[in-house]
Amino acid sequence: MATELDQALNAIMDALVQPGQPFETVPHERSGQQMPAFKNAPPSLAHYFAHYCHEHADVPFLVDGDVRLTFGETYAAAQAVAAGLVSRHGVKTGDRVGIAARNSANWIISYMGIVMAGGCATLLNGFWTGDELAFGVRIAECSLVLADQARADRLAGTDHSAELVIIDHGGSPSAGLANIWAEPGSAALPDLGPDDVATILYTSGSTGYPKGAWSDHLGVVSGTMSYVAQSAMASLLLTKQGNPPVGQPCALVAVPLFHVTGEVPLFLQSYAIGRKLVLMPKWNAREAMRLIEAEKVSYFVGVPLMSYEMATHPDRGDYDLSTCKSFAAGGAPRPVDHVAKIRDSFPDGFPLLGYGLTETNAVGCGNFNENYLAKPGSTGKASRPLVDLAILDDDGEKLDQGQVGEVCLRTIANFRGYWKNDAATKAAFTKDGYFRTGDLGYVDEDGYLFIVDRKKDIIIRGGENISCIEVEQAIYAHPDVAECSVFGLPDERFGEIVGATYMVREGAALTPDELCAFLDGKLAPFKLPAHLWEADEPLPKLGTQKIDKKTLREQYAAAMGAG
Template identity: 50%
Template sequence: MALTPLDHAVDAAVAAITAPGGQLAVGKATIRGVELPVFENAPPSLREYLAFFLGSNADKEFVVLGEERLTFGDISRQAVRIAAMLQHRHGVAKGDRVTIAMRNFPEWISAFVGAIQIGAIVVPMNAWWTSEEIAYGLKDSGTRVVIADEERARRIVKIPGMALPVIAVRTSATVAHELGVVTLEEELAASPAAPWYLPPLHPEDDATIMYTSGSTGAPKGAVATHRSVVSGAMNYLVMGLAMLNLAQAAGVTLPPQQVMLLNVPLFHITGSVPVLLVSIAIGRKLVIMHKWDAGEALKLIEKERATYFVGVPTMSLELMQHPERDKYDLSSLVDIAGGGAPRPAEHVERLAEAFPGKSPAIGYGLTETNGVGAGNIRDNYRLKPSSTGRASKPLVEIIIAGEDGLPAATGHVGEVCIRSAANVRGYWNKPEATAAAFSADGWFRTGDLGRFDEDGYLYIVDRKKDIIIRGGENISAVEVEEAIYSHPSVAEASVFGLPDERLGEIVGAVVYLKPGEALTADALCEQLKRDLAAFKVPARLWLVSDPLPKLGSGKIDKVSLRAAYRAEHAGRA
């Protein structure tokens, strides 16, 4: 095959948008000793990025949650008050960590913007985490203050020795006081209207810490600088502008405002960078779904005239299969994007047929790359449904590294490595993990195994890291194994991913008990539910009567176990 007309058109549009002399011109800068492509006129920090675009779009409707409707200006004004409160009431200074622990609410956005304004480092906490997992994140990050919704506040106050100030949103003063926390409304009422001081921010100052599960068990905090976050957002922005230019050239009538159904968590990298930050830049409305429900999504797409939908592939599958799909007017939809997990190739054509005129798309990126990596869109995706697409222009480079660390030949499988100005600088207080994942010349070793075809399209074929991706959530197999081993009846355990049409993967476990023990699978899972977030608990757990197979080194032979139990799982499915 060769590059398609769409490939050539996109390349030409990106080249025009990023040409020398323009607002999005690309030049070079040295970042941590490596010369990389950067946007020459990029805002020097996330604060300037947010201030410019929130101001530019101030009068447009921005966030819809049920009957609540807020403009970009409303969010900006609330963010200023939160910034003042954090500074005056809690002494938050540049570099202090502020954790946001809540589901998708308008306050998530205003808290993020407000903390960034005063130079705090924002820690978006996974809202599905248990009290124990939240305690780890708060301690590891050295958080100074927490802004949480009621459910997360209830979990946080259960943490033994918890002494951090917790500011609760979406709860009453009565409930907050019973919990021993304060409400956001109370804190704002006791604060001045604006911060007294805005510290200078530089491109390489830290902006966010986002926790990601890898192969080593405990989550690691990926530290993004202001430059890396802005670079990631602007790289997405360029592709969006390229597609807009192509639509205009084709005579397509565009709506006055793009509208996105927000059904991915803002605490994930997809929610925070390509969704939130790009929406702020282009004036896109976000319609918040508090909890995913395919039927409710169809109603909201019709009601709000949503133009764009992004989520883990599970979600588009459920939309496609919903029995009442044809009852709704979905004519406003343009793109149905997916990310966070692989989409089965056979679903791509089914999506295109189920939603005529709507374009399926897939993206590949990681927390450590601020979500940027590769993308496969529209007709190209239908032609190569197993591929995650080409490296995202104009900043991203991708190589397939062989065993020697050098780029492998086309078609050969190796580790996918990504380099761009959007890469995070490393892991919070984990120099060894940082050195293992980030090379001296700027490459992030993803732990994914992949190959390129002759057109530069990337195919992910397996994972080198011992992680499971369930519906877009990264799960460390080691962490689940450690939780299983904490039960006194367990002798050996092995945890791995099992394929699942809806979620991509689910957690599977094989457990050998100590001789004479009578533990049941259900009883073991009940303990795991107390120790792990629900999405990490094995969906299938086998108790076996013989010790698990071993390699010559004495380690459990996970490869053969995974193959055998995947086959058994597939036969049952």
């Protein structure tokens, strides 16, 4: 039965999509299927930037250390970069231009300039090694890469043919971006449309080498406007409840901008809603709390561990975090036990959870406020008005409510394919246009999606299927566990057995034997980890900030063999 909150949100969205309203939808054909698209959406990211930077010209936008820029100042800098890319580096419409740099105001201006010059913003993973960066450059066929010195040093001597141009962070944009700077208007910029190539982001590589997922402007703008619609819905709800938002919205940027969570719902959405972005070059829970207090941050999004680190930090009481009303998680499931802990630690805010993928431009499902507290194991309902969510079997046929199958999403925001990889692109979509997420899940009687596991990440122990997520949730229920991962290990008798590793929160101590004793009775015996290791540092992450299970599995399988 729909909750009171669901009913209120549905009524608001019903009104927002009506003819003549801001989020009116019209049918659009893609892959032979009719899908809803926003009638009033800008035709390209270049138009999107121009419209909203003009609308919010004098409003503060970027805070990066001592650098503070308004929307208007940011757009003027992007115009200079676009002119420089065209006039000095010969960028043409559709050229892939890579960004290999840490988060900064100049990263954002570079992204804007690439798009406005007609290029395809190719978001290289700033955590990659030199050879991994070079691989990303090669598969996207980048003609130009904008790199900060640290990434340029990594790329030195690697196998790629792109022109490498150094960009810097801090100080004025004209100084840090001097190598791609020209007088605005000194070069003719292209008139872009919805079908032009806009971005390439990289898949996490959990099943092999990364692939470059490319999107056109229609997909990225649609994904962005989907989040804008969700924000408008939330704002109207608060207003109806007599608690309208006050002051300028402000978000802390603690996730990589090359990751789709950082790019679409955080960075790109901010233009439309006039939101200030406060950038952190590197994650630190104490510094995050200081910035939330100093800049009056109202929205925080990060991987689940980030919110939890702040909630359990010994200095939590030293900071006033009352302005932050939303603590969102993306990139990985949030442990169920963390949801209530975050709510208790931040009584002025609510935990939120979004579900989307690189290939869907972050669009998928969302679980909000009281609904999330009531169903903390769910990623929420399909995001209206764009998302068509289906649970399909291996033949692509729809399953009934409650049955477990592959989670599939059909939306105008979906990516168009993997760059120069037709076979992988074909395998990613069903014949009727659904993207196969690779996640297994089911939809309950209220329309809420529950992720059970990765399709290819189930442990099969002696013929019994074991959900990694189920075992992880049991481990996370221990109050001293900050991070964990569960994976299959090879075994001669059972084929696979359960392996797990965990890291404890700061100041805590928990031995593997103590954790095993805690789990005993909470899981069926065949689900208990046969091997359990304590990690003394954060678990390795992929570019999308998901825990790198492939690396952990290989590492601990090797350790078993050596033992």
